Amino acid sequence: MSTECSTSTSLDCSTSTSNECSSLSTTNLRSADNDNVQIVRVKDHVGYYIVDDDGNRTWYPDDDIGDKPLEGCEFVSIDQAYAFYKDYGKRAGFDVRKGGHYKPKAGEDPNLKWFLCSKEGKNPEPAADKSKDVISDVSEITTDENVIVKQTRNRGSVRCGCLAKIRIKKYEGNLYRVYTFIEGHNHPLVAEKDMIYMKSLRDLGYTKQHFLFQASNANFGPSTGFRLLKQICGGFDRVGATVVDCKNQKKKMNLFIGDRDAQMAVEKLLSKKLHSLGFYVNYKLGDDDKLVGLFWADEQAIRDYAVFGDIVSFDATFRSNKYKMVFVPFTGINHHNRCITFASGLLSDETVSAYKWLLEEFKNDFGKDPNVVITDQDPSMKIAIPECFPNTRHRLCMWHIMQKLVTKVGTAICNKTDFKRHDNKWLQDMFDIRESLIPAFLRDELMAGLMHTTSRSESENHFFGKWTSPHLTLVEFLSHYDMAIEYQRYIERKNDHDSRYKNLKLKTDLQMEKEASTFYTQTVFFDVQDEIYASYSHCMSVNVVQVDNAEKYSIRDMQAENRIKGDNNFVVYQVDFCKSKMEIECSCKHYEAYGLLCRHIFYVLRMNNIKEFPRKYLNKRWLKNDKPFNSAVRRIVGGSYSILESEVFDLYEIFESTIDRLVHDMDTLKIYKEQMKDLLNKAKIDVLTVPKMNSKDVFSAMLGVKEPTAKTIGNPDQSSNKGTGVHSRWKSKAEIE
Numbered sequence: 001m002s003t004e005c006s007t008s009t010s011l012d013c014s015t016s017t018s019n020e021c022s023s024l025s026t027t028n029l030r031s032a033d034n035d036n037v038q039i040v041r042v043k044d045h046v047g048y049y050i051v052d053d054d055g056n057r058t059w060y061p062d063d064d065i066g067d068k069p070l071e072g073c074e075f076v077s078i079d080q081a082y083a084f085y086k087d088y089g090k091r092a093g094f095d096v097r098k099g100g101h102y103k104p105k106a107g108e109d110p111n112l113k114w115f116l117c118s119k120e121g122k123n124p125e126p127a128a129d130k131s132k133d134v135i136s137d138v139s140e141i142t143t144d145e146n147v148i149v150k151q152t153r154n155r156g157s158v159r160c161g162c163l164a165k166i167r168i169k170k171y172e173g174n175l176y177r178v179y180t181f182i183e184g185h186n187h188p189l190v191a192e193k194d195m196i197y198m199k200s201l202r203d204l205g206y207t208k209q210h211f212l213f214q215a216s217n218a219n220f221g222p223s224t225g226f227r228l229l230k231q232i233c234g235g236f237d238r239v240g241a242t243v244v245d246c247k248n249q250k251k252k253m254n255l256f257i258g259d260r261d262a263q264m265a266v267e268k269l270l271s272k273k274l275h276s277l278g279f280y281v282n283y284k285l286g287d288d289d290k291l292v293g294l295f296w297a298d299e300q301a302i303r304d305y306a307v308f309g310d311i312v313s314f315d316a317t318f319r320s321n322k323y324k325m326v327f328v329p330f331t332g333i334n335h336h337n338r339c340i341t342f343a344s345g346l347l348s349d350e351t352v353s354a355y356k357w358l359l360e361e362f363k364n365d366f367g368k369d370p371n372v373v374i375t376d377q378d379p380s381m382k383i384a385i386p387e388c389f390p391n392t393r394h395r396l397c398m399w400h401i402m403q404k405l406v407t408k409v410g411t412a413i414c415n416k417t418d419f420k421r422h423d424n425k426w427l428q429d430m431f432d433i434r435e436s437l438i439p440a441f442l443r444d445e446l447m448a449g450l451m452h453t454t455s456r457s458e459s460e461n462h463f464f465g466k467w468t469s470p471h472l473t474l475v476e477f478l479s480h481y482d483m484a485i486e487y488q489r490y491i492e493r494k495n496d497h498d499s500r501y502k503n504l505k506l507k508t509d510l511q512m513e514k515e516a517s518t519f520y521t522q523t524v525f526f527d528v529q530d531e532i533y534a535s536y537s538h539c540m541s542v543n544v545v546q547v548d549n550a551e552k553y554s555i556r557d558m559q560a561e562n563r564i565k566g567d568n569n570f571v572v573y574q575v576d577f578c579k580s581k582m583e584i585e586c587s588c589k590h591y592e593a594y595g596l597l598c599r600h601i602f603y604v605l606r607m608n609n610i611k612e613f614p615r616k617y618l619n620k621r622w623l624k625n626d627k628p629f630n631s632a633v634r635r636i637v638g639g640s641y642s643i644l645e646s647e648v649f650d651l652y653e654i655f656e657s658t659i660d661r662l663v664h665d666m667d668t669l670k671i672y673k674e675q676m677k678d679l680l681n682k683a684k685i686d687v688l689t690v691p692k693m694n695s696k697d698v699f700s701a702m703l704g705v706k707e708p709t710a711k712t713i714g715n716p717d718q719s720s721n722k723g724t725g726v727h728s729r730w731k732s733k734a735e736i737e
Contacts, residue, residue, distance in 0.1 A: 046093035046189045058184040061092035069166045073178045078113050080689045081168050081176055085115045086200055093189030094118065095158075095199045099165065111170045114180070118199065119162040119187055162186050196237045204241050204249055206693060207648070212246055213253075213702045216476070217483040219467050222246040256699045256707075257473050262291040263713045265474035268705035269296050278302055280365040283713070284357055286348065290714035291474075293354060295361040297343035300489070305342050305366050308332045308621060312342065313374040316350060317461040319470040321477045324719040326350055327468075328358060331460040335622055336495045336523045339460045341485060342366070346474070348719050352380045359388035463488070474715075475703050498522050499624040507533045512605070515613040524622045528596055534559060535602035542572060550578040553607075555586075555600040575604045582614055595619035644701070 040057075041048045047061040061068075069088055075081040082098065089096040095118035101110035167180035195201055204212070208229060215225040226243040230236050257264060269281040278299025286292035313331045320327040326347045334340040343365065345358045363369065369389040375381045377396060385394045467484035468477060499521040506513050507529060516528050543554035553575040560571040574587040584605070585591075590598035597617055605614070662669040700707050 046192060049188070050184075056186075058186060059189050060184055061189060065091040068183070069178050069181055071178050071181050074171075075168065075176045076174075077689070078110065078168070078176060079691070081113070081166075081178075082115055083689045085166055089117075090195070090198070090200050093191070093195065093198075094164070094185060109170070109174075112167065113176070114165055114167040117162040117164040117185060119158050119160050119185070120165065121159050122161050123157045123159050160187050196240075197242075202241045202245055204245055206698065208239075208241065209249060209698060210645070210648070210702065212249060216250070217467075217479050219469060219480065222250045252695060253699050253702075254473065256696060257475060257703075259715055260708050260711050261473045261475055262715045263708045263711050264703065264705045265478055266291070266294070266713055267708060268475055268478055268703070269294075271705060272298070280343075282361050282364075285713065288714055289712065291716045292348040293357055294346040294474075295343065295358055295365075296345075297362075297365050301342045302366060304332065304334070304340055308334055308340060309342065309366065309368070309370055310621070311372045311374065312370040313460075315376055315461060316347075316378070317464065320464065320468040321346070321472050321474055322470065323348075323474070323716045324470070325474075325716055326719065327464065329460050329464060330362060334492060335624070336492065336499075336521050337527075337622075338492070338495070338523070339463065339488075340492070341460070341488060344481065348716050350378065350380050352383045355380050355384035356388055359384055363388060475705060479703065495521065495523065496624070504529075508536065510606070511611045512602070512613045519613065519618055519624070520622050521624045524596070531590075531597065531599040532602050534599040535606060539599055539603040541603070541607065547576075549580060550576050550583075552576055553600075553604050555603055557600065573598075573600045575600050577604050577608065579608060582616065584614070584617075591617065595622060 039048050039050055046065070047059055049057040049059040051057055065088075067084075067088070069081075069085050073084075075084065082096075086096045096115055097118045097120075099114040099116045099120070101114070102112040103110050162185050164182050164185045165180070166178050166182075168176040169179050171177050190198055211229065211232075212222060212225040215228060216222075220228065223243055223246070226239065226241075226246040229239045229241075229246075233239050266281075266283050269279075273279045273281055276299055279296070280298075280302075281294075281296040283291060283295070284293035309332060311332065314328055316326045316328050318324065318326060326349075328345040328347060330342040330344065332340045332342055343362055345361070347354045347358060369392045372393050372395055373385055373389060374395050375385070382394070385392065464481070464484055467480045467487075472480060502522065504517050504522065504525060506517065510532065513529060513532050516532070517525050519525075520528055538557060538559040540556050540558070541553055542556050545552045545554075554572050555575055557571045557573060575584065576586075577584045584601050586598050586600045588598050588600060590596065591601070596619070597614075658672065659669075662672055696707055
């Protein structure tokens, strides 16, 4: 449209509301089609609108917004044309969507294609409210309970019949040319300050999707992930998406997984087995080929078990996945006296047969039975363990017993003045199995002391509970599990580093203490150091007797006496020492229980002027240099990130390192910023059209498993084991009313 412009000093508000008048400027135009066309600009809005003789408004973008898809423009592909029109819409203030197309033959590229303003068309008229008809038809009904009215959300509609669009046509040379360009809109264009909410400007690209997935692996939901993005980007308006977009991304992933969850979880573990010869996995199917059992362990766990597998604790934990399958981690104790995971399993039920299958898989993988297995009082475990591990001593965790004490006998203690005469069945049952739980009965059992100080299984379950949630699919659970194991092994390596390179402060001048600091890991040395120091401050010899080639010392422990109430609290331990053979033993059985010498032995050694630490009493499991090679130096357990992810992480690292160097030099930082802009412009030239990433490929890459080509493993049924009930907060009467 060719026009001649002349500015009017007056303002015609005949077609504007009174509120608009203060922010409008008017221009009168003359054209061949209309002798008097009025152009009105609205403050803070993009473009202007033209008012025709009938009072109708048509909005146009400003001419200075950049290139427009004018008739005759050519593109090498439909995607390039769509990207150009979409970018034009971003600058102009409207969203774009794809319209129809025409194909001469099925399977060929379209000859014609058109792209529309998102406000094109109109929503269909809402269906008639049938609830009124129901009420009128059932005139005898007087209670509202008999009328069911379906509630629906009033989401509103953006469609208003806008005709703005472009049409492209395929010409010779496989080029697409714009042959129709309708620029005007029948609605206001989005103001610049509101453009951040436009759909075309809201885009969860690969980097943000990847961040949200990594945040999910750390057990942060999409809402928290959105808030983290805000902190990283510097504001909600710079995130480029809304919290609803982040939630929808999670929903899309769950839809992608769908009924193939178990299939994908098993295939993910099987793919790890292909890339790692030491990785072990097996699964069990039940009725209708549904998953009922899953067991796995990686190569590093097998090496750890060879060193620390003398004692194993395992306990079922719940609420780790949406199917309520029981999660069973097999836990040991490493050279830092910290929990270490050997293997893990998922079970649909806690029957004897289920635990027998799990224990047999454990045995098949690791090749030997542990010396001691510690569990709670689960009856199925009690039957399965002796059948699968006939040479293993089954012991009960004292922590679980003490947790039940209050509920089992608490009322009886309160109501009975003579409690010793009270007959309590639970106490009688505990007395009958006292050899499995009372520390006094386990003093001679090697390393048995590791199980009564704290609950290892409960500590492990609490650890995994921070990384999982009851809403996870199985394949998501495995990603969370990998993150948890990676963190556990990272902390272990950090402790290894501290043990090797830190010089610890000594409490005495004894050479024995100095040598102990070079032998033991840092955490274990602190315990040994306390015993050495206690031999000075809390022990004294009350008697020495010569017996054959050995000496028997009676050592009084005053710290132990302080823990005993009453007047007769004299505590003495017997230490037998043969200096010629350098053999020593204490009646406290501390070394037998923990693999560490006690204060009473250190006292006797000091009395005999033994300066060097007795090497034969260095238990290998506590030494700092006896840990097998740890494959956890890799970034992810059982495998590695994809090539794309590795490149992206390298770019992040380069960018962050550069910022750290330049953050104190603002001038140089600005130069670097301009150089980054140049690189971005070059990337736009090198890649004219950003190819749309296939969401299925993105989800597959993030989950670490390819989309299954067939489904042979069904998702497990919802389990109903102990601890899987609904854990909701009780509501007060006021809340219910």
